[in-house]
Structures are given as C-alpha cells and as structure tokens.
Amino acid sequence: MTRELTSVSRREFVAGVGATSALALAGCTQDTSGDGGLSGEVVVKGSSTVFPVSDKMAEEFMSEHGDVNVTTDSTGSGGGFENHFCPGNADINGASRPITDSEIEHCGENDVEPIEFQVASDALTVAVNNASDVDCVTFDELSQIWREDRTTTWSDVNEEWPNQEFSLYGPANTSGTYDWFNENVVGEEYSHTADHQATEDDNQIVRGIEDNENAMGYFGYAYYQENSDRVKALEIEQSEGDGCTEPSLSNAKDGSYPMARPLFIYVNKESLQREEVYEFVKFYLENAETNLVQDIGYVPSGTDLRDENLSKLEENYDA
Amino acid sequence: MATQDGLETSREGDQQVSRMRGRIFEAMCLAATAIGLVAVGILLLYVTADAIRPFSADPGWHLVFFATLVVPSTGFGLYLYARDGNAGKVAYTALGLGLIGVLLAGALVILFVEIFPYGEWFALSIALAILGAVTVVHRRYRRHAETERTGLLIVTLLVTVFGIPPGAIAELLGLPFYIPSVRGLIASSPVLPLDWIMLVPSLVLPVAAAAGWFVRGRRESNRAGLVTAGAVIVGSVLGVGLGPVVGVGVEGWMLIVLSTAVPLGLYVESVLRRDEGRLGLLFPVVLVGGTLLGAVLTRTLGFAGPDPWLDWGFLTSATSTTPADAGIYPVMVGSIMLLIVIVLTTFPVGVGAAIYLEEYAPSSGLMGRLVTLIEINIGNLAGVPSVVYGLLGLALFVRFFQMPTGSVIVGGLAVGLLILPIIIISAQEAIRSVPDSMREASYGMGATRWQTVRNVVLPEALPGILTGTILAFGRAIGETAPLLMIGMAASVRVPPNGFFSRSGAMPRQIFQWARQFDPAFLNGVLPAGVVTLVFVLLVMNGTAIIIRNRYQRGS
Numbered sequence: 001m002t003r004e005l006t007s008v009s010r011r012e013f014v015a016g017v018g019a020t021s022a023l024a025l026a027g028c029t030q031d032t033s034g035d036g037g038l039s040g041e042v043v044v045k046g047s048s049t050v051f052p053v054s055d056k057m058a059e060e061f062m063s064e065h066g067d068v069n070v071t072t073d074s075t076g077s078g079g080g081f082e083n084h085f086c087p088g089n090a091d092i093n094g095a096s097r098p099i100t101d102s103e104i105e106h107c108g109e110n111d112v113e114p115i116e117f118q119v120a121s122d123a124l125t126v127a128v129n130n131a132s133d134v135d136c137v138t139f140d141e142l143s144q145i146w147r148e149d150r151t152t153t154w155s156d157v158n159e160e161w162p163n164q165e166f167s168l169y170g171p172a173n174t175s176g177t178y179d180w181f182n183e184n185v186v187g188e189e190y191s192h193t194a195d196h197q198a199t200e201d202d203n204q205i206v207r208g209i210e211d212n213e214n215a216m217g218y219f220g221y222a223y224y225q226e227n228s229d230r231v232k233a234l235e236i237e238q239s240e241g242d243g244c245t246e247p248s249l250s251n252a253k254d255g256s257y258p259m260a261r262p263l264f265i266y267v268n269k270e271s272l273q274r275e276e277v278y279e280f281v282k283f284y285l286e287n288a289e290t291n292l293v294q295d296i297g298y299v300p301s302g303t304d305l306r307d308e309n310l311s312k313l314e315e316n317y318d319a
Numbered sequence: 320m321a322t323q324d325g326l327e328t329s330r331e332g333d334q335q336v337s338r339m340r341g342r343i344f345e346a347m348c349l350a351a352t353a354i355g356l357v358a359v360g361i362l363l364l365y366v367t368a369d370a371i372r373p374f375s376a377d378p379g380w381h382l383v384f385f386a387t388l389v390v391p392s393t394g395f396g397l398y399l400y401a402r403d404g405n406a407g408k409v410a411y412t413a414l415g416l417g418l419i420g421v422l423l424a425g426a427l428v429i430l431f432v433e434i435f436p437y438g439e440w441f442a443l444s445i446a447l448a449i450l451g452a453v454t455v456v457h458r459r460y461r462r463h464a465e466t467e468r469t470g471l472l473i474v475t476l477l478v479t480v481f482g483i484p485p486g487a488i489a490e491l492l493g494l495p496f497y498i499p500s501v502r503g504l505i506a507s508s509p510v511l512p513l514d515w516i517m518l519v520p521s522l523v524l525p526v527a528a529a530a531g532w533f534v535r536g537r538r539e540s541n542r543a544g545l546v547t548a549g550a551v552i553v554g555s556v557l558g559v560g561l562g563p564v565v566g567v568g569v570e571g572w573m574l575i576v577l578s579t580a581v582p583l584g585l586y587v588e589s590v591l592r593r594d595e596g597r598l599g600l601l602f603p604v605v606l607v608g609g610t611l612l613g614a615v616l617t618r619t620l621g622f623a624g625p626d627p628w629l630d631w632g633f634l635t636s637a638t639s640t641t642p643a644d645a646g647i648y649p650v651m652v653g654s655i656m657l658l659i660v661i662v663l664t665t666f667p668v669g670v671g672a673a674i675y676l677e678e679y680a681p682s683s684g685l686m687g688r689l690v691t692l693i694e695i696n697i698g699n700l701a702g703v704p705s706v707v708y709g710l711l712g713l714a715l716f717v718r719f720f721q722m723p724t725g726s727v728i729v730g731g732l733a734v735g736l737l738i739l740p741i742i743i744i745s746a747q748e749a750i751r752s753v754p755d756s757m758r759e760a761s762y763g764m765g766a767t768r769w770q771t772v773r774n775v776v777l778p779e780a781l782p783g784i785l786t787g788t789i790l791a792f793g794r795a796i797g798e799t800a801p802l803l804m805i806g807m808a809a810s811v812r813v814p815p816n817g818f819f820s821r822s823g824a825m826p827r828q829i830f831q832w833a834r835q836f837d838p839a840f841l842n843g844v845l846p847a848g849v850v851t852l853v854f855v856l857l858v859m860n861g862t863a864i865i866i867r868n869r870y871q872r873g874s
Contacts, residue, residue: 041821043724045806052836055810056640062812071725071808071821074834084806089717089724201834203841226836296640297836 039067040276043090046073046080047176048200049220050094050263052296053120057284060292064283068276076200077176081106081266088112091271092281095264096122096176096220097183113269115316117281117309119288121299123221123252124177124259127206127231129213134161136235136244139185139258145216146170146181147190154214162214168196169208169217175200180261181218206231221247222297252299263298269316278317285309363853369628369846376625383616388609395605399598409590409599416586417603420579422858426655427574433652433814434659437570441517442505444525446479449501515559515569519552526577527551530585537589547588551581629847637812638828642839645832647848652814653727653822654796654855660731660818661738661795669742670784676743677750678772694747701740708737709804717805724806728818733801738791745787749780782870789863793856799826825852 044054051074058070075084077095085093086107099114107114126142128134134154141157144150145166154161171178173192182192197208205217209231224233224247235244238258251257265284271277289306293299301309368374373381399407431437453475457468477483482500499507511517527548535544558572567575590600617624636646680690712733716722722729753776761771802824809831811823825848832845 043808043821045808048834051809052640058810059640059812069811069813069821071823072810073725073806073808074831075806083713084724087718089806202836203834223836226838 037067038065038276038279040069040274042068042070042092042277042280043084044070044072044092044094044265045075045084045090046092046094046265047077047096047263048074048202049096049122049175049177050077050119050265052222053263053288053293053298054092054094054265054284056292056296057280057287060287061280061283065276065279068280070280074200076172076174078103078179079174085114085266085268086110086112088268091268091274091277093266095266096261097180098262098264099266111270114266115269115272115312117265117267117285117312118262118305119265119284119301119309120263120293121252121260121301122263123247123249123257123299124181124218124261125221125224125247126216126218126234126236126259127209127224128216128234129209130230130232131213132232134234136237138237138240140239143186143190146186146193146196148193150193150195164214167208167212167215168193169205169215170196170198171202171205171219172198172200177218177220184261185259220297221249221252225297249294249297249299253302260299267316272313272316273318278313281313282310285313366846366849369842370850371627371629372625372843374625375627377622379620379622380617380624383620383622384609384613387613387616388606391609392602392606395602399602403596403598405596406599407596409596410602411599413583413586413590413600414603414606416582417579420582421575423578424571424575427578428571429652429655431570431574433816434656437514437517438511439502439506441511441521442502443480444521445505446500446502449479450475515573518570518573519556522577523552523555523573526581527555530581533585534588537592550584551576554580627847628843629850633844633847634851638810638823638831642835642837642844645840645844647825647828647851649811649814650823650825650828651851651855653811654825654852656727656815656818656822657731657734657824658792658796660728661735661792664732665735665739665742665791666788669739669788670746672743673746673750673784674772674777677747678768678776697740697743701744705737705798705800706804708733709801711736712801712805723819723821725808725821726819727815727822729805730802730807730822730824731818733805734795734798737798737801738795741791741794742788745791746780746784749783749787750776752783753779778870782867785870786863786867789859789866793859793863796856796859797826797852799830802827803830825855 042058044058046054051072055072058072062068062070073080073084074094077093077097080090080093081095081099081103084090086103086109088110093114099116104114126137144157146168151157151166153163153165155163170181173179178192182188182190186192197204199205202219202223205219206223206227209215209217224231233247235246236257236259237244242258245251245257247257247259252260265281267277267281272281285301285306287293288301288309289303290300293301396407396410399410431440435443450472454468454472457464457471461467477500478498479501482503483498505511530551531544531548534547535541538544555573555576558569558576562569562572565572587600590597632644633646634651635648636644637649638647639645676690676694681687682690712729713724716729716732717724757775757779758771761775766774807824807827808821809823809827811821815822829845829848829852832840832848835841
C-alpha cells in the first residue's frame, strides 16, 4: 500500500518538475548583466563635527547616484586617522583640525598620501547654564578654567563671578575639537584638563550644562543652534579690550568671532583615482559653498575656497 | 513527658519564626520581580508611546476602532475562554500562524531581494537537488558503504555548491583560477529565467510536494494529497495575474501564499478534520474584519489616525538627515545578515566544543586538569567587556586578514567571538543535564560512543542547547560596542549585497540617532528604531520557545 502510494507520488513529482523546467527553458528569460552606471563604494570616517556635513553630502550624492554606496562614520578626527584612514581602510577622513606630522608619517608608512581640503568653518561655542550671570569670557580666563592645574571656582577666575565650583563638560581627547581648543585657547604650553566630563556625544554636553547651574562646556556651533533655548552661549573676547563677540555664522564668516576654526576633509590620493571617489569629492567641494552647509550650522567655504579646492582636486586626479 | 512537652513548644515556637522569615523572604522576592518588571515595562511603554504616538490620533479614531476591533475581539475571546477551551486554543494558534506567516513572508522577500537573489537560490536548489540525487542513488546501490558515501557527499558538495577549491578560499589565497561549481555557473549565467519562473521549481514545487505529502499521510488518500499539492501550485501561479493587481508583485504573492496561506490552510484542514474547536477559526476573521471595518469607517467619517514615527516608510527607507524621512531598512538587512554569519559560525563551533568538553575530553589526570582550566577560562571569557572583542576583531580580521572594515563578515565574526563562550557554556549545561543512566543504557546495548552521542545525548540535549543559543543570538543582535570598534559605519544607505560588503546594523544606527543634534531624532526616530529591534528580538525569543517546546514534546 505504502509503496504504491510512494511510486505514484514520485512519478507525478518528476513529471511536474520536468514540465516546469521545460517551461523555464522555453522562454521567459531575463538579462542578468548590469547597466553600467557609476557604482562602487566610498568610505568616509573621521571627525564627529564634520560628520553632519559629510552625511548630508552622502545623502544628496546618493540621491543622484543610487548605485554608489557612500558610508559615513563619526570616529573622531584622530581616531579616524589612526584606525581607518592611515591604515588605508578609508577613502576620506573628516577632521576638525589640521592633520598632525605624526599622522602624516603614519599614513606615509602605508603609502597613503592625504590631500587636504578645507570644506567649512565652525564657530566653536562655549556655553553655560541659562541661569548663569556670566556673559563674556576671554581666552585667558578660558585657559585658566580648562588647563590641567585649573582653578576650581568661578570667583578664582574673575571676582565678579559666583563663589561656586565649576563642573566642566567637553569632548574626549580623541576629538579634533579637543585638540583645537587645547592648542588655540588653553595654550600650547599647557595641557587640557582631564578633570572634566569627557564624551564623544555633544548632546550629553548640552544635557550636562542644562542640568547644572555651575556647568560650562564647549562644542560646535551646530549643536548650539539646535539647542539655543536650553543653554546660553558666552560671548568671547580674544584678549582683554578686544570687545566681546557672540558666536554666530556671520561673525565666524567675517572673522570677528575669535573661536572660528576651519573644518577639513582629507582624501587618500590613491582612492581619488577611482571614479566614484572623484565624483563624490567633486560634489562635496562644489556643495560645500552652498546653503546645505549653512543649514546644518556651519559656515560655507565661499567661492574662492571652492575654486581653489576644485583646481587642487584636478591636479591630483590623473585620469 | 515534661521534657517532651518542652521540646514540642520550642519546636512550635521555631516554626512560627521560620514561617515569618519565609513570608518576608517571599515578599522580598515578589518585590524584586515587581521592581524589575515594572521598571522595564515603564521604559518600554514610554519608548513605544514615543514611537507610535497614539495620542496624535482623533478621539473619534480611537472610538471607532474600540467599537469595531477591541470590543468584538475581546468579547469573542472571553466567550471562547469561558465556553470552549479547545476553540480558544485553535483561535490563538490560527492567529499565531497567520502572524508568523506574514513575518516569514517579509523575511523571505528581504532575503530574496537583498541577500540571496532568486537566481542564486535557483542555482543553489539545482545544486542541492543533484546532491540529493547522488546520495539517493548511492544509498540504493551501496547501502552499507557509509564512509564512502560521506566522502562522495563532500566531493559532490564541492563540485555542485562550492567549486574546487571553494570560491571564498580561492579568493583569499589569490589563486589565479579555480573550477567553478554548478551553482556558480548557473548563477553567473548571462541569461536566467524570470524570477517567478525560477521560484516555481525551486520553492513552489518542494512546498507543494511537502504539503501534499503531509495531507496524504493525514487523510490516507492519494487523491487528497494530489489535490493539496495542486491547490498550492495553482494558488502560487495565480500570482502571475493577481500579484501585480494587488500590488505585491508575482514573487511577493508566491511567497505570501507559501509562507502564510499554505500553513494556515493545512491548519484549517486539520481543525476541520478533527472537528474540535471549529469556532476558534472565526477569531482571526473577527480581528481582520474589525480592522478593515474600522479603517473604512474612519476614512469615511474623516477621523485622522495617529501619525507614528514607526510606520511603513520607516521600515522600508534608509536613514536620512531629515528625521521625518529616516528609516531603518538597510541596517535591518545588515543586522539579519550579521545574524546569519553569527549563527553559521558560532553554532557549529560552540556546540562542537561543548560536545568535546563534555563527552570526549579527559576528566582525570594532568590532561583533565588542563581541561578544567580551559573550562574556567571559557567562563572568564564570557565576562570580558564587549569592546575588547571589537578590538580583537579589528586587529585579527581587519588588520591581519585584510577583510574590509565595517563589513558584515567582520562584524559577524567579532560579535560571534563575543557570544561563543556563552554558547559553549549553555550547550555544556544542556549536555550535562542528560542523565548518565541514558548513556550507560546506550553503551549497554552495544552502541559506540559516536552512536550514543548522536542518537541519545544530542536529541535529549537539543532543546536546552537551542534555548541557550537563541538567547545568546538575542544578545548578539543588540550588541553595539564591537561594531563601533570594527568600523561599522554610522550612516549606511544601501543594504549590503554580500557578506564582504560594508554594512550598518540596527544597534549601531540607534546609537547614531542618539547623537544627532536635531532632538526629533532622539525623541522620535530612536524610539521607533528601538521598538523595531525589540520586536525582532521578541520574534527570535518566541521562535526559541516554540522550537524548544516542539522538541520537548517530541521526546
């Protein structure tokens, strides 16, 4: 009984498979070769400050070239150079400070030649709690607050300020923002304090300042722009008597804001010879001058810088 | 007597104290449970409310759905619960089957569209059919040559599926040429049949045959089997006309039929045949009907539904710099592929190691002590911070083996290493819980060690092994730190098209959303992502429970 059942079923099955295969062979086929548009991968790593710009560029670029996979990541400027770009695993590295000599050397060991493009500027913003009486600080005062053997209370820095202890919130030492602040504000002869709440997440800095009346922190202007009702930005005076300037894109653009800093992308010269990388960098440099960048909260590069960048791009592109 | 009395009173006194202690202990345990559950529950409730935004809907919308969906289904459910226990069981099984079927259909569509194109699947199924045919023929003519058959199987597997040497190895070694496999030849052919035509022999026919076989056995009738198989085939092929009309496409229709309609149909058939709790079959109908009615009514009455972050657009689009456009699709595919790598690598390795340690490894002497040392260290490895595994992955797979940073394979291997100790330990526990008397009985029957492990220990330990492993996979899918270290990118807008391509993952994406400076990401997009991830986890754990129960019932 069972055997009989089996043999019938199997025969039916074989016949069914045969018929369908014949049908498949008879026609109804598709062509599997690709259509040959721009395709490939572009890997962007680096600064979390530059990340929003790169991410926006990637999104806009991919809406035009859907087959190019641009992946963007925020690893910190130093982390990106050290772990991804210089070992040759990334095509582009964003940086909120210029590349250092040791990083160039590291890249050189792996035959990676970085090409620098300044794509935008940022007005680094120092913020305090909304309830704070402080309105304006000088570089010197900031240096006293943020250096390694720092003062501990507000009144130690300036007698008009309250006799309360600071709590400081800032980026971690893998960040380019940290490096820039250390070099330009704290001063090269001092090192940056380690006695602060260090985080790669700027939202945490904002939250920390919001919750603590004696807090102070610094981060990119874009974060301030989104959170201007939650924290108060300090006006900055480079040295006593220069006059206080509030952080804004226009003040950063005309140079009156002393804590404006350039943002860069570094492109691996070897990667640049790939068509998809070249096209993406070209798109990036062209659009760095437009409102795309301003809407995010950075200062666009300007037409002169754009033209300079584009001619530098052509010089390094051999094809 | 007096001493005896004294003894008894003091014993009674003791009992009262110990009862008191016991009650306090019980209350504290209850409090511990409640604190944990309430804390997690509130957290999930908040996140879900942020993701769905139920209060953005018109009160009328809530009212309509309350009347058409909640009241009838609750009432009917209560009626079934109170009056007809069998029907209640039928009701939730049918509902569960339908839900699982729809999920499975979604998973299959993702699988075929993103990971395993129809052509590849077609090629693989032909290769596997050849493999099966070779085994069957060999078994027929040389029944007892088992070792020879294993060898033949491996050679045929290489020829049909992997190529000689296997393609990935050839690529890794940089060999100038290798003999491509049957699968490779078909898959890379410049002209292939249309997708749905390839699906018919490679998926529809096997499923139809299996369903027919099942019904034939149950009804003990050839005719019933043939009718079932025919119905499955006809139902699938109807999609050629109907699929595009309904809007799911021919292939979508076929996959929905195979994953949802076929199991549901088989279940309905069995309920009708046994004539137990037929009424329960109406429950899903009430639910679906109520939903449709509610949808029609709210539309005609003009009540706006909620405007959730977690919607169809979120599930099907890529992340964006604009919160409203952001979605989770590419990273969901990435996470699924990561999980495939993790399962394929850790399950055999972890269970193999557990079997060796429990069944074969020496337990006495110097070697025995070495084994104990190894076991202790496996336990220690389970406690190593996950970042360390990320660094290990970066150093080993990216730097040393030169695999691409942030690719699926590197992420999967790094997270796989992380959960490997957990899998080994839980599998060891499961194997250890198989009573020795069963092993000894097996040896007593003259079975070899291999036969004992294969026929007695493994089947008995399997439910435990599967439970432990799937819980470990649940942990793996939510792991973030190793992915950060191996350079899995924050924004990936294209789903990976292979295991060596760069990809994102759900937890990595959620971490990134938490850092965007537009608060809408933190308050809307992130909860939607978390709910999606938790849902995937729930489905996985649910599957784990079903599989475990099945095997337990089987034994």
